[in-house]
Amino acid sequence: MSVYNYIQDTITKKGAGFLVLIDPDKTNGSRLQKFIETCDKSGVDGFLIGGSLMLGTNLKDSIDIIKQTSTKPVVIFPGSISQVLPTADALLYISLISGRNAEQIIGKHVMAAPIIKETGIEPISTGYMLIESGSVTTAEYMSGSKPIPRNKPEIAAATALAAEYLGMKMIYLEGGSGAEMSVPKEMIKLVSSSCSVPIIVGGGIREPETANAKVKNGASIIVIGNHFEDEYNWESVKDFAEAIHVRHRAFV
Ligand code: 1GP
Numbered sequence: 136m137s138v139y140n141y142i143q144d145t146i147t148k149k150g151a152g153f154l155v156l157i158d159p160d161k162t163n164g165s166r167l168q169k170f171i172e173t174c175d176k177s178g179v180d181g182f183l184i185g186g187s188l189m190l191g192t193n194l195k196d197s198i199d200i201i202k203q204t205s206t207k208p209v210v211i212f213p214g215s216i217s218q219v220l221p222t223a224d225a226l227l228y229i230s231l232i233s234g235r236n237a238e239q240i241i242g243k244h245v246m247a248a249p250i251i252k253e254t255g256i257e258p259i260s261t262g263y264m265l266i267e268s269g270s271v272t273t274a275e276y277m278s279g280s281k282p283i284p285r286n287k288p289e290i291a292a293a294t295a296l297a298a299e300y301l302g303m304k305m306i307y308l309e310g311g312s313g314a315e316m317s318v319p320k321e322m323i324k325l326v327s328s329s330c331s332v333p334i335i336v337g338g339g340i341r342e343p344e345t346a347n348a349k350v351k352n353g354a355s356i357i358v359i360g361n362h363f364e365d366e367y368n369w370e371s372v373k374d375f376a377e378a379i380h381v382r383h384r385a386f387v
Contacts, residue, residue, distance in 0.1 A: 146356070149380040149381075150380055150383070151356060152379070155183070155363060155372075156182075156183040157360070158186050160193065163200075166366075168203075171204040172204060174207075178373055182209045182210065183211075183358060183360075185218045186273075199222065202222065209223045213227070213229070213247075215243075219251060219254065226251065227261045227263075228244065230244065230260070233263070233282060236279050259305060260305075261305045263309060265278070265309050266310055266322065266338070268282070268339055272338070274311045286319075289325065292325045296329050305332055307337070308322065308326060308334060308335065310339045317338055320352040327353025328353065333355035335354070335356040336354040336356070337358030340357060343371065343374040343378035343379075
């Protein structure tokens with residue numbers, strides 16, 4: 136089964152999917168292995184790995200550790216072409232459609248396409264939208280593109296619909312890693328009611344209740360990264376899984 140089909144299947148069966156984002160600069164080696172073991176037994180559906188600013192060289196080793204520890208898919212969330220590695224199961228082929236920086240919309244993709252073909256890794260075409268979330272995020276700064284104002288859900292919905300009409304297979308509403316404010320529920324609601332492709336929501340989600348509210352308002356996949364960089368929060372992975380998998384168990 137392709138990773139995209141697995142994601143769709145997970146959404147159908149569990150109500151929504153739960154992906155954990157690994158930043159190999161922050162979590163690697165034996166600590167990463169311990170975290171993946173925790174995720175694996177706590178209901179996480181898969182892993183994203185990568186980021187818009189990676190300073191270290193841990194990506195390949197970190198993918199290997201995840202693959203050796205869990206059978207769940209590992210999906211590259213690339214911040215640059217150098218992060219396209221064949222050992223992962225798939226790659227989010229993200230086009231930064233909220234901005235007007237051509238390099239981030241199509242330029243890098245032209246460079247990456249032959250490498251993706253050569254490696255055989257599964258590309259999942261994703262319309263990536265930065266949403267204003269308080270202060271400037273790394274994703275916003277590094278991509279040189281403005282986010283969509285958080286009080287303009289109609290812009291987000293029109294942008295997402297354009298992406299769907301262009302053939303993109305998922306929409307990612309991104310507050311940015313460690314965002315002060317997560318993507319507002321009004322925006323998730325309007326975007327999800329306007330589109331038929333899965334809606335990923337991430338950035339600044341720190342409570343299971345928040346994740347649950349995003350799903351109830353139309354999010355199909357929740358991504359959590361920053362919150363789990365603190366080992367103290369690992370025991371709440373299962374609470375997030377229960378809050379996100381609304382079809383398995385109602386959240387109370
Ligand atoms: C960032 O959406 C992801 O690209 C996850 O955000 O790290 O804030 O959980 P956090």
